[in-house]
Amino acid sequence: MPIINNGPSDKEPFVEVDPTGRYGRYSETLGLSDASKIVYRAFDKEEGTEVAWNQVKLGNLSDDDPSMVDRLYSEVTLLKSISNEHIISLFAFWEDDMNNTLNFITEVCSSGNLREYRKRHKHVSLKALKKWSKQILEGLNYLHTHHPCIIHRDLNCSNVFVNGNTGQVKIGDLGLATIVGRSHSAHSVLGTPEFMAPELYEEKYTEMVDIYSFGMCVLEMVTIEIPYSECDNVVKVYKKVCSGVRPQSLNKIKDAQVKAFIERCIAKPRARPSAAQLLKDPFFHELNSEDSDFKVLVMV
Structure with a gap:
């Protein structure tokens, strides 16, 4: 042409x-x-x-x-x-x-990554955050139900991108993704420490590590704070994650439903719901309602 x-x-x-x-x-x-x-x-x-x-x-x-x-x-x-x-x-x-x-x-997504986008727009309703979260889950569900299964392994808010004029979000940076077979298990240690599930460090894990990372993404979206920001080095993050110590920012969340949803995502591997199950969670029921929730989410 x-x-x-x-x-x-x-x-x-x-x-x-x-x-x-x-x-x-x-x-x-x-x-x-x-x-x-x-x-x-x-x-x-x-x-x-x-x-x-x-x-x-x-x-x-x-x-x-x-x-x-x-x-x-x-x-x-x-x-x-x-x-x-x-x-x-x-x-x-x-x-x-x-x-x-x-x-x-x-x-290209017009508004950059979700981390920077959220920092620029501090006054966001709970309904909007749920919409972003649901879209991330839909992307994860696609990857996890792909044949063969695909584990992202490095999901965090800097790897999720936003079209601000439509509110659409998309998962990117699949450089650490891995394709796994029928066992849905992988064995290498890769990712961003603050978002890595404990079992990732044990080098035996499934796609449930992405659900853990998703929970940490929701936590960051709500608090506008990277999980474990109280730690000044990676070793301290590693010790807290492996000991089951939750990020301090989780205690800042006032809304019981939001906090409970995040805790379900970052529970022990066998207790974590799949992306498909989370998409049916009551957490998202209000998205089909005209009565959106504009409650304050964090301590200020």
């Missing part, structure tokens, strides 16, 4: 174009996933829509952690194989041998 261009001065200021010529990358960054991955604003010339251009410097990763390269390829392959309205969509990916980078194009 020809690209309309009115002259040299009107040419789009792309810094880089993909091998097909369809996607153009701008210099503006949308965020840093980690030290090696940068997310740029980009444009899909065929659809006329903005997209995210994720660029990973493979040289840094292969030197520091060769397994990370494999995990990144797993992420893009995994994303390409799944489709759900609450999971970030992948459109294309390729390796740039000259610059030693892996590039992949994903949909």
